[in-house]
Amino acid sequence: MTRALIAMDTAACLRVDGHPSAAAEMAAAIYDRLPPAYRSGLVHSRAQLLHRHLDSAPRRLLGDALA
Numbered sequence: 001m002t003r004a005l006i007a008m009d010t011a012a013c014l015r016v017d018g019h020p021s022a023a024a025e026m027a028a029a030i031y032d033r034l035p036p037a038y039r040s041g042l043v044h045s046r047a048q049l050l051h052r053h054l055d056s057a058p059r060r061l062l063g064d065a066l067a
Contacts, residue, residue: 001038004030008046015053023050024058028065 007030014023027050031039044066051062 001043004034004038004043005046008043008050012046012050015050020054020058021061024054024062027051028062031062031065 008027011023011027011030014020014026027047031043031047034043047062047066051059051066054062
């Protein structure tokens, strides 16, 4: 769980650094690898926050993972 949170933070940093596609790909992969029981709480809220700050294809990619 801690590794997933750190990776979500890394994905958020990628977005801020101008790499929204890489951020969405990383966040979606992290979220997909988590067991369903761990896809809530802080990990989910960080993924949703990143999703709100993305546009176009990266937003759709992460949105599909969150659905």
